Amino acid sequence: MVHTEDSSLVFRLRGVLDLSCHLDSSNEKQGQAAISRSFQTLRSRVSSESLAFSLCNSPVLLWPNKGFRSTAENLAEGAPCRDLHQYIEAEDGGSRKTSKKKEKKDAGPTVVNLKLLLEVTESGDSGAPSLSTVTKAQHCARMPVCVDCVFSASGHDTLGRVCAGLVGALCSQLSDMEEAVLKYRKGTSLLVPQPFHFRLPEPPGLLVTVVYPAGVPDSQLLTAREELHQKYGLPSDRPCFRRANAFHFPDEAYKDGYLRNPHAHLTPPSVEDAKLYVVKGVYSYHHYMQDRVDDNGWGCAYRSLQTICSWFQQQGYTDRAVPTHTEIQQALVDVGDKEPPFVGSRQWIGSIEVQAVLNQLLGVTSKILFVSRGSELASKGRELANHFETMGTPIMIGGGVLAHTILGVAWSEISGQIRFLILDPHYTGGEDLQTVTDKGWCGWKGPEFWDQNAYYNLCLPQTPKTV
Template sequence: MSLFFHHAFHYVSRFISFCFLLLFISLGNYTCLKTHIKVDSLSVVHRNSKVVHLYAVLVDSLLRNLKLAENSFLQQITNFEDSAFAICAPEPYHFFPPECGHFVTVMYPEKKPDSELDMERRLLHRFLVLPQDRPYFRRAAAHLFSSDFPANAPLINVHEGLIPTVKDGEVSAVKGIYSYHHYCQDSVDDSGWGCAYRSLQTIISWFKWQGYTEHPVPTHHEIQQCLVNIGDKPSSFVGSRQWIGSTEVSFCLESMLGVTSKILSVSSGEELSNVGGELAYHFRIEGTPVMIGGGVLAHTILGVDFNKNTGELKFLILDPHYTGSEDLQVMQGKGWCGWKGVSFWSKAAYYNLCLPQRPRCL
């Protein structure tokens, strides 16, 4: 078992200045580049390693970090005439692709956007034999350590640790990271009307965490303005407390992120017992959270536990109606995130499910 030490080098400055002199023989001309290099090294050691050995490990990690920075500078210098960007300091990012099982540290020039780093990402995917249809090395997908999370930020992946209960069932669940958005966050009292807005925020957070978009999680006002801008709602809708449903969620995803969605409809909660196979397929292939709206309520589905032989089905539900603090024990212990049977859904309500489709890209 390994323990990951994220060494911040607090006893020295995290910024080390280097001067690079690029010498040209002709007439003694030269170009001088002076910049700061951010040093952020990551070391992986066995939990039984002795403290006396950690210094050498950290020094080796630091040297590899500086070597990556040197390579970044040399590549920028080589491509300087063909680049629209000036030579700039590289920034380190630590990634943890699930297929790898280990961290990968990458240096990106700080002023070069992700849209200009497609070739670098493709090389990494080929070298590590990773899928070519999902982004693992965009900046937004960088691994966040516990110290990186701001205080009172929405919790992530609150379903982890919950035990499925269907006998001989197969679990298919959301892939990646999402933030749990619920009533009364961000100093907005949306109790009684904002559940679908919160479900949409959770879905957009998934696309942001996975690096598919840099679009921030929208506010209620921004969601309403989006629906007005595309002509779905009148201007009076902005600032109101009107509900939205699965269709509006799909409109916002397409307008804000360019993400298309599949809409699945059933005439009653009982009929949701027939969608286990389709939802299982969605989570295996797309891996995105699903928004479901019925009656006056909206929820987020994070997965299913389905026995295809017996038809027994349970849904992993993330409930946006929670109004408490960011307390994981309360969220799980009180069932705000948990496995629910088909009886959870109303027999008298008509349900629409919004299944966001993952873009195929790097």
């Protein structure tokens, strides 16, 4: 059995540094030099002996630049970094080592959080203060620099290596921040640099940190993203480096309360010679009775549409928030599909309306697949597998008065056997992952799940070609 502490570890270091500099608005070169000097001062401080790391939820302090020193007697420079786990307390007061055992089905690294600290220099005989006279008007710029660095390691790597890696990542990030501040500076106005972490598909698990200026929308950072795609050999047909694509650390809760990717916690079905074709990326599970809206009995297609919209939002294709029922209804009125009284009603919608709303609100086109009888869905494995392999978006399927979301298929090209990965919007309970997966609200279903005699329309959203 492989222990948690020997698995992939990500050390995450966060903290706030105070940057200040005097800018002469009449001299561009001097202003740039002043900014660079201020960042160099910060790099010098984090390379000095005053730098310390505080292990979160623990009394342990580490000094990486003091020949390595720690407050724990057993944490020497050559100790394996996994030894830090025994000092971390879970939020319920128990040991982190035992409290996380049950959750290991989650894909993702084990995160070790550290806080950046700087020792305050004590007053003493460090030299007399110096005075200088400035005759020109100058602008004093001050801003907090929020650093957020990561370093990946195995449990066997030494503490010394990990700490040296974090110091290197910290200095490198400050240089990237300096570059971003200089590039987007306007006179004496400086934009705050913000770091984002992105997980690359190859090599698996590699985290790349990119610094973007606060306040500059993704639409104005296209050139920077194109350069990143080229640098890391990524395809240029889908976003990888937009802010919405940033890696979500497994130890952080989503603030909106929605469940993400409940299907990732399921065991794949046993179908001989079958391959899995599933949704790519992250979506939120939207279902009946959420958002203080009682749509039990009529809102299933609205909820399936919201799940699809959440996918486009969280993959960075759109900045638009997931639409409400009212906004969905208004969009259908705006395109001429419905009359004005439709807004505020409790009327159903179907796949054709979902297609129209996606196009109207997100600019997303969709293909419609018509199935005259539910029994024919079992023969649509090739079309569905191709969709998930090329597009990777959730599919809305409507038949009779019911709508569902298809998240994938397990399909055998040899035998034609198929299982459908279904996300059911008819669920009315709370955001309890175990209930959703154990009770089949998200689960693998056979062809008998569909009404064999009802007709079905499937809305297959297409991904725009963009970075």
